[in-house]
Amino acid sequence: MTILLALNWKMNKTPTEARAWAEDLKDKYAPVDGVELAVMAPALDLPTLAANLPAGVGYGGQDVSAQESGAYTGETSAAMLKDVGCTYAVVGHSERRDYHGETDETVAAKARQAQAHGLTPIVCVGEKLDIREKGEHVAFTLRQLAGSLSGVDAEVVVAYEPVWAIGTGKTATADDAEELAAAIRDALRGQYGAKADGIRVLYGGSVKPDNIAEICAKPNVNGALVGGASLKVADVLGMQGALQ
């Protein structure tokens, strides 16, 4: 399965900065066999990426509305993302769940809406520290996954992002990542049967050039969702190179 290196810029980079980043990447980028690169950017940056990313590098939104269109001020529809050439939409990132009150039901509705427009949702799940300390991280994450994939078809990517590892410099060990990725794979088999083996399960949380290879070498980890280390082209090329 092709490894997906998904870059989540979060709320960083103006369109001017996004353009400079894309041009810099274009100067230095060479595709690596078996590695797909895609940038999850603020909606305003997407047209700039469409015009300036090197061929073969994909892009997507960081969120998408659960609604089709209409009186939903501030929202971005799946049709809008599709129209600017997105192939992905992140849904259910822990920052959306925490700061915008998104529930599993909302996340599933967003994922279904993305699929209805031909976008692949990247559905994020993962536990907070207190849940891990109680040893309930597997059960919690699988419950979140089941709710977040309700009515969602197999054209999906799942990202396991333990909240305690996001932006903290604390990376889960490769074994921690594999424990959850394997549990997620089993759950996906229950929902999708044999198609589960074609679904990419990513790990996210303080992934960097010096730890990505070990994490992505695990049998059930098919890529990474990267925040901080996605902002500098040098780090992105470092991660891509480490996967070679």
Ligand SMILES: O=C(CO)COP(=O)(O)O
């Ligand atoms: O939340 C993340 C990606 O979606 C991870 O962020 P960091 O890589 O900055 O820890």
